[in-house]
Structure formats: structure tokens, C-alpha cells
Amino acid sequence: MENNESMSFIDREIEEIEEVISLAENAGIxxxxxxxxxxxxxxxxxxxxxxxxLEGLExxxxxxxxxxxxxxxxxxxxxxxxxxxxxxxxxxxxxDIINVGQTVGLLEAMKLFNEIKSxxxxxxxxxxxxxxxxxxxxxxxxxxxxxxxxxxxx
Amino acid sequence: xxxxxxxxxxxxxxxVSGRALSSMFRCSRTSIWKHIKALKEEGxxxxxxxxxxxxxxxxxxxxxxxxxxxxxxxxFIGHKIYYFKETGSTNDVARDLALASEEEGTLVIAERQTxxxxxxxxxxxxxxxxxxxxxxxxPRVSPADASRLTLLSSLAVCKSIKKVVGLPVFLKWPxxxxxxxxxxCGILTEMDSELDLINFVIVGIGxxxxxxxxxxxxxxxxxxxxxxxxxxxxxxRIDLLKSxxxxxxxxxxxxxxxxxxxxxxxxxxxxCIFGHDVEVATLGEIIKGRAMGVDEDGALIIKGLNxxxxxxxxxxxxxxxxxxxxxx
Numbered sequence: 001m002e003n004n005e006s007m008s009f010i011d012r013e014i015e016e017i018e019e020v021i022s023l024a025e026n027a028g029i030x031x032x033x034x035x036x037x038x039x040x041x042x043x044x045x046x047x048x049x050x051x052x053x054l055e056g057l058e059x060x061x062x063x064x065x066x067x068x069x070x071x072x073x074x075x076x077x078x079x080x081x082x083x084x085x086x087x088x089x090x091x092x093x094x095x096d097i098i099n100v101g102q103t104v105g106l107l108e109a110m111k112l113f114n115e116i117k118s119x120x121x122x123x124x125x126x127x128x129x130x131x132x133x134x135x136x137x138x139x140x141x142x143x144x145x146x147x148x149x150x151x152x153x154x
Numbered sequence: 155x156x157x158x159x160x161x162x163x164x165x166x167x168x169x170v171s172g173r174a175l176s177s178m179f180r181c182s183r184t185s186i187w188k189h190i191k192a193l194k195e196e197g198x199x200x201x202x203x204x205x206x207x208x209x210x211x212x213x214x215x216x217x218x219x220x221x222x223x224x225x226x227x228x229x230f231i232g233h234k235i236y237y238f239k240e241t242g243s244t245n246d247v248a249r250d251l252a253l254a255s256e257e258e259g260t261l262v263i264a265e266r267q268t269x270x271x272x273x274x275x276x277x278x279x280x281x282x283x284x285x286x287x288x289x290x291x292x293p294r295v296s297p298a299d300a301s302r303l304t305l306l307s308s309l310a311v312c313k314s315i316k317k318v319v320g321l322p323v324f325l326k327w328p329x330x331x332x333x334x335x336x337x338x339c340g341i342l343t344e345m346d347s348e349l350d351l352i353n354f355v356i357v358g359i360g361x362x363x364x365x366x367x368x369x370x371x372x373x374x375x376x377x378x379x380x381x382x383x384x385x386x387x388x389x390x391r392i393d394l395l396k397s398x399x400x401x402x403x404x405x406x407x408x409x410x411x412x413x414x415x416x417x418x419x420x421x422x423x424x425x426c427i428f429g430h431d432v433e434v435a436t437l438g439e440i441i442k443g444r445a446m447g448v449d450e451d452g453a454l455i456i457k458g459l460n461x462x463x464x465x466x467x468x469x470x471x472x473x474x475x476x477x478x479x480x481x482x
Contacts (some may be wrong), residue, residue, distance in 0.1 A: 004259050052329045066171060075347065075349055076298055076364075077298070077467060078301075078467060078468060079467075079468040084274070085274050085275015085276075086274065086275060086401060087275060088275060097410060098434050108273075108274075108468055109301045109468060110301035110302075110328040110329070110452060110453070110467060110468070111273065111301075111304045111329050111341065111342070111343060112298070112300055112301040112303065112304050112343045112344075112345055112355075113342070113343065113344045113345065114300075114344070114345040114346075114347060115344075115346065119349075134436075134467070134468065137298065142191055151171070
């Protein structure tokens with residue numbers, strides 16, 4: 001019994017350290033030190049010097065919510081625009097019902113512009129990126145509810 | 155037949171009789187006269203001399219398809235041309251054509267654009283006298299590599315201006331073509347793709363050729379220029395356009411053969427910001443540092459003030475001249 005308890009204590013410690021590591025990784029920092037109630041966790045990470053970090057690239061937060069919906073991801077790395085021009089309304093808003101092939105955003109890399117087209121139909125429930133944010137290939141941009149009740153006419 | 159009549163008039167350089175033409179083409183003299191009338195409407199200067207015939211005295215300064223195709227040495231670029239005296243945006247026309255399965259190499263050209271497009275909704279001033287064109291390409295490469303086409307296109311413009319006009323030209327990452335410190339050409343590339351397949355790419359190229367500075371809004375006069383302004387005289391736009399199409403095809407074929415490194419090597423030879431201190435306006439942030447050229451993908455490398463290097467895929471580069479620096 002006692003033995004079991006001490007095991008789980010160690011497990012908890014490991015879990016905590018793992019958390020700190022992933023925190024450092026996500027933030028892209030090489031050194032992180034946390035102190036709490038006489039406990040201190042310090043980690044150092046080797047950061048790859050050969051490939052400079054891409055300016056403005058942020059890790060997307062992972063949430064359980066994503067699993068309940070279909071995703072529209074960035075087909076390429078680049079700057080994400082929600083509208084065709086700063087004066088235009090966004091391609092889509094939360095709550096909008098979209099069709100297959102509908103343009104939902106614009107990506108730009110080195111002045112090549114690429115319209116992001118949805119491969120699914122449904123209702124936009126969440127937009128995970130900001131206008132003019134740098135996104136990476138495969139990053140989730142929109143969550144789409146594909147099982148919602150379609151409003152019937154009349 | 156109209157092309158053939160024109161060719162005969164060009165070759166003869168003198169008067170060609172209507173009767174000779176009608177017997178040559180086995181048609182009535184009225185039919186010949188109709189073709190002549192149509193050519194005159196296109197802008198050709200043809201005088202009709204009663205009892206003698208027709209004489210070509212002026213080929214218009216227009217980017218007419220048949221003039222472009224004459225002795226054009228490309229394999230596929232510019233073999234099909236959609237020509238407009240005026241249109242909204244050549245990119246929009248090309249896009250609609252590409253969506254309707256128009257083939258690779260097809261060119262859309264306009265003497266004037268009423269809604270010339272710049273980046274993200276910006277306007278592009280496109281009066282008569284420039285070259286406003288859009289090219290349909292269907293490269294069989296990964297969509298991730300398509301942005302390389304913007305560097306490729308700027309190099310083609312740069313080389314053709316140098317060759318035909320002889321002015322010193324420079325490139326500013328990613329695809330601005332400069333004479334002195336002023337922009338002479340803008341390139342807007344649009345892609346339509348699936349996850350791992352390019353449907354088409356539209357390369358829109360706008361070159362300020364025979365344009366007076368007063369056509370630009372005041373705000374643009376400090377940053378934009380034209381070939382006429384720099385050279386002090388008009389040039390034959392058609393010669394520049396033909397050279398550009400040939401250069402575009404040569405570089406595009408290298409690109410599709412996987413030889414982008416060759417293109418980059420040439421591109422680097424015109425890089426006017428290399429080694430200079432610049433500021434890059436990216437998304438809500440301005441990065442200052444020294445431009446260290448481009449990497450193998452064509453991304454810009456900036457060495458920051460703290461010594462760290464950054465890779466930039468998107469942003470406007472401004473030259474941030476230090477005192478004592480010379481111009482590029």
C-alpha cells in the first residue's frame with residue numbers, strides 16, 4: 001500500500017516535469033526554471049541552431065474540443081488572412097454554413113496568394129487563428145460541425 | 155487570312171494592289187477591303203490609294219497578339235493570347251480562364267486595367283503605356299514550392315529589362331524589380347491548389363514602361379518609376395514583352411526540372427539588399443537587421459541586432475540605410 005503510494009508520487013513528479021518540458025518546447029525556449037513550495041524544476045533544452053526559427057510562428061494550443069469537430073487546416077505555411085483585403089468582410093464568420101469548395105481564407109507566402117478552400121461542408125464553430133497570423137502547414141484554422149441540423153426552409 | 159494580308163503588306167513596304175491580293179486569296183476585292191478595314195480598326199496605319207491599292211505606313215504601339223507571336227521563340231508560353239484594349243484585372247480574367255480549363259502558357263494582356271490588383275486588395279495603377287499581363291501556369295510540383303515562382307518571375311523581368319533596355323536593374327526580396335531605389339514592376343501571383351496538387355498558378359506582372367510620372371498618384375512618385383522616366387524616352391513595349399516571355403519560359407523549364415538552385419544563383423546576382431541593414435514590416439511587427447540573402451527555398455534571412463538569424467516568408471522589406479552607405 002505504502003509502496004504503491006510512493007510510486008504514484010514519483011509518477012506525479014514525472015508528470016509535472018513532462019509538463020514543464022512541453023511548456024518550454026511550445027514556447028520555443030531553451031531554459032526554464034520553476035519554483036514552488038520548496039520544489040524546483042529546472043530544464044535545459046538543446047535548441048537547433050541550424051534552422052533559425054520562423055518569424056512569428058506560434059504553436060497552436062491543443063484542445064480536446066478539436067476532436068469533436070472536423071478541421072480545416074492550413075495547406076501551406078504562410079500568412080493567414082481572413083478577408084481578401086483589409087476593407088472587405090471576412091470570408092467566413094463563426095456560425096456560417098459553408099459548402100465544399102468554399103473559400104474560407106487566404107494564405108500568403110513570398111507574395112504568392114492561395115485561397116483556402118474547404119473540403120467539407122458544415123457550420124463554422126471556431127476560428128483558431130487571428131487575421132494576419134503566420135501559420136504552418138497542417139495547422140488547424142477552423143473547426144467545423146458537420147453534423148448540425150440543417151435549417152429547413154418554410 | 156487577315157494575318158497573311160498583314161504579312162504581305164509588311165514585307166512589301168510599298169503599295170500592294172487590291173486586285174493582286176484578291177487573286178492571291180481567291181476572294182473578292184470587297185472581302186480584302188473588309189480585312190483592311192478591320193486591321194485599320196485594330197490600329198494599323200494603312201492607306202488606301204484608289205486604283206493602286208493599300209500601303210502599310212504604321213504599326214501601332216500596341217501589344218497585339220499577332221505582333222507578340224511574330225518570331226516568338228517560346229515552346230508554349232504566349233502561344234495563346236487573350237488581348238484586351240481594356241479590362242478590369244488581367245489576373246481575374248486569367249483565373250476565370252484557368253478555372254475553365256484553359257491551357258498552360260496562355261497569356262492575358264491588356265493595354266489598360268481599370269481594376270489593377272496589388273497585394274491584399276491594394277490597387278495597381280495601370281494606364282496605357284505599361285505591360286499588364288497574366289500568365290496561366292500548371293506546374294506539376296508541390297504547392298509548397300509554388301512561392302518560388304514569384305522569385306523566378308521577378309528574375310525574368312529583371313533580365314529582360316536589362317537585355318532590351320540596358321538599364322541597371324535590381325531585385326528586392328521577394329519579387330520587386332527596382333531601377334535605382336524605385337519600383338518599376340510589381341508581381342502578383344495567385345494559386346489554386348488541392349492539398350498536394352496545384353490546379354493552376356496565375357502570375358500577374360505589371361511593368362511601368364512608357365509612362366510619365368504624373369500618371370502615378372503623388373504618394374507613389376517617391377517609390378515608383380517607369381522605364382521611360384529612367385531612360386528618357388519611350389521603348390518598344392513589344393520587344394520587352396517578347397523577351398520577357400522567352401526568359402519566363404527558360405526559367406520556368408529550369409524550375410519544373412528541379413533546378414531552382416540555378417535560378418536562385420542568378421537571382422542572388424541582382425539582390426540589392428544583401429548585406430544591407432533593412433527593416434521588414436511583418437505582421438504587426440517591424441524586424442530590423444541585416445539582410446543575409448535568401449535560403450534554398452527563397453525565404454529571406456535576416457540577422458537581427460542581437461545576432462540571431464530569422465527566416466522570413468512574408469513581409470515588406472524597407473531599406474534602412476545607415477549613414478555613409480552607398481546606394482545598391
